[in-house]
Amino acid sequence: MTEEIIIAGFGGQGVLSMGKILAYSAIMQNQEVSWFPSYGPEMRGGTANVTVILSDDRISSPVLRVYDTAIILNQQSMDKFESAVKPGGLLLYDSNGITRKPERKDIRVWKVDAAEEATNMGNKRIFNMIVLGAFLKIKPIVQMENVRKGLEKSIPARYHDLFDMNQAAIRRGEEIVYQEQDYSK
Amino acid sequence: MNELKLMKGNEAIAEGAIRAGADAYFGYPITPQSEVMEYLMAERPEKRTGMVVLQAESEVASINMVYGAAGTGKRVMTSSSSPGISLMQEGISYIAGAELPCLIVNVVRGGPGLGTIQPSQADYFQATKGGGHGDYRLIVLAPASVQEMFDFVFLAFDLAFKYRNPAMILSDGLIGQMMEKVELKPQRPRLTEFDQSWVTTGKTPDRERNIITSLDLDPARQEKHNIHLQEKYDRMRKEEVRYEEFMTEDADYLLVAYGSSSRISQKAMQLGREQGYKIGLLRPITLFPFPVEILEELAGRVRGILCVEQSSGQMIEDVRLAVHDQIPVKHFGRMGGMTPSPEEVLETMIDQLIK
Numbered sequence: 304m305t306e307e308i309i310i311a312g313f314g315g316q317g318v319l320s321m322g323k324i325l326a327y328s329a330i331m332q333n334q335e336v337s338w339f340p341s342y343g344p345e346m347r348g349g350t351a352n353v354t355v356i357l358s359d360d361r362i363s364s365p366v367l368r369v370y371d372t373a374i375i376l377n378q379q380s381m382d383k384f385e386s387a388v389k390p391g392g393l394l395l396y397d398s399n400g401i402t403r404k405p406e407r408k409d410i411r412v413w414k415v416d417a418a419e420e421a422t423n424m425g426n427k428r429i430f431n432m433i434v435l436g437a438f439l440k441i442k443p444i445v446q447m448e449n450v451r452k453g454l455e456k457s458i459p460a461r462y463h464d465l466f467d468m469n470q471a472a473i474r475r476g477e478e479i480v481y482q483e484q485d486y487s488k
Numbered sequence: 489m490n491e492l493k494l495m496k497g498n499e500a501i502a503e504g505a506i507r508a509g510a511d512a513y514f515g516y517p518i519t520p521q522s523e524v525m526e527y528l529m530a531e532r533p534e535k536r537t538g539m540v541v542l543q544a545e546s547e548v549a550s551i552n553m554v555y556g557a558a559g560t561g562k563r564v565m566t567s568s569s570s571p572g573i574s575l576m577q578e579g580i581s582y583i584a585g586a587e588l589p590c591l592i593v594n595v596v597r598g599g600p601g602l603g604t605i606q607p608s609q610a611d612y613f614q615a616t617k618g619g620g621h622g623d624y625r626l627i628v629l630a631p632a633s634v635q636e637m638f639d640f641v642f643l644a645f646d647l648a649f650k651y652r653n654p655a656m657i658l659s660d661g662l663i664g665q666m667m668e669k670v671e672l673k674p675q676r677p678r679l680t681e682f683d684q685s686w687v688t689t690g691k692t693p694d695r696e697r698n699i700i701t702s703l704d705l706d707p708a709r710q711e712k713h714n715i716h717l718q719e720k721y722d723r724m725r726k727e728e729v730r731y732e733e734f735m736t737e738d739a740d741y742l743l744v745a746y747g748s749s750s751r752i753s754q755k756a757m758q759l760g761r762e763q764g765y766k767i768g769l770l771r772p773i774t775l776f777p778f779p780v781e782i783l784e785e786l787a788g789r790v791r792g793i794l795c796v797e798q799s800s801g802q803m804i805e806d807v808r809l810a811v812h813d814q815i816p817v818k819h820f821g822r823m824g825g826m827t828p829s830p831e832e833v834l835e836t837m838i839d840q841l842i843k
Binding site for chain 2: 323326327330335336337338339340342362363364365366367368369456457
């Protein structure tokens with residue numbers, strides 16, 4: 304199994320930390336991982352993205368042109384990465400701030416209204432965990448048990464009281480995500 | 489099983505330094521390697537092992553602190569990125585001339601000048617052909633993973649002490665900024681036994697004075713010193729060459745790439761194999777000494793070589809020297825901080841060599 308993922312959105316949405324939690328979860332189940340972020344002016348300009356690869360085998364390139372999954376959290380990222388999903392691949396997006404919906408017909412499109420749900424749940428910072436839950440519902444590539452361990456490893460100890468809330472957010476993401484389009488074969 | 493951690497390449501260098509038993513780190517911040525010192529400061533190595541970590545006032549000061557501390561026989565290091573490494577060149581030349589062991593880490597960014605902060609491999613010439621003035625060489629290791637960022641700190645210190653010569657880890661912003669799984673080796677003692685006969689820690693009555701200098705105004709003695717240095721570099725060429733081969737047994741075409749480019753090239757090789765092209769990959773691990781012999785051998789077996797570098801083509805000169813025009817050697821690279829994609833590498837291989 305190899306899963307090549309791009310997660311892209313605004314800086315501050317938790318894009319990088321979501322990737323890190325995913326990567327740590329995979330380590331907990333003995334997989335190989337790589338995590339490569341955008342850094343520098345690109346981030347300071349407001350957009351952030353990270354390439355996360357999980358695999359049973361040694362990972363070759365940590366940077367890619369096409370992906371199995373694109374998790375898209377703003378319009379700039381939609382414009383940049385919709386075309387980078389492999390045919391038959393997955394595009395998961397949050398509709399908040401999206402002005403142009405995905406147009407490709409040869410990919411699977413799922414939607415999660417995570418920003419809205421985070422507001423409903425009373426904590427905007429769990430936004431990225433709702434998205435993570437949505438992704439893991441569609442592709443359960445890491446076990447929930449290992450996600451919990453991944454959270455423990457990647458969240459600083461002073462935030463450990465937020466575990467329950469993070470896990471609730473992951474479960475909520477699993478519940479509210481829905482498929483907009485299957486790919487036409 | 490040793491401890492597993494998800495780390496950035498720069499953090500792995502820092503943790504590697506502590507665990508390899510480094511005595512001191514002197515540095516000055518610069519993107520994309522600032523996490524090295526940030527991590528060291530946060531870890532309080534003075535509590536963990538007694539290691540000194542100091543932010544100097546400049547890169548010039550850092551390398552001269554390394555020079556001074558190395559003279560006492562301590563395991564000392566610095567790290568920087570391209571423009572900062574340029575500033576250190578005078579000091580590096582002095583250290584090489586004075587035959588002192590130390591580790592210099594260059595997490596390369598795009599140049600020339602202040603350039604950009606994105607990944608690049610355009611400092612190959614500087615690292616492998618001298619960099620500063622005079623006839624000297626560094627031992628140059630090129631890690632291609634976060635694990636190797638950690639492991640090569642141990643290796644670089646060992647080689648630096650074995651040859652009493654500065655060693656360099658030549659990385660780049662891609663390996664420095666990415667996170668991967670790292671298996672952490674246990675803590676190594678800070679003070680280990682090695683030949684202390686040359687150190688300047690105070691003369692004892694039972695021996696002559698030790699002198700550490702790169703200056704000798706007598707040309708005949710200076711020439712003798714240079715011959716001695718060259719013999720040392722020749723010994724490295726014989727004993728320290730390291731490389732990794734991927735699917736070269738049946739390869740018709742060969743990719744040659746180091747560091748982050750070798751990872752990208754490995755993917756290009758896999759994509760090519762899926763399309764039925766027999767592509768192999770040679771990844772030099774030591775850039776000095778350069779793996780000449782294996783290249784000579786592979787050149788007799790493959791029909792063409794593509795060198796992939798994030799530069800205008802620097803390592804390709806060493807590849808061409810090794811291959812002696814037996815087969816075509818082409819270059820593919822991106823510059824100024826742009827990173828090539830595996831697809832681009834494969835497309836170039838097909839266009840330039842296979843078709």
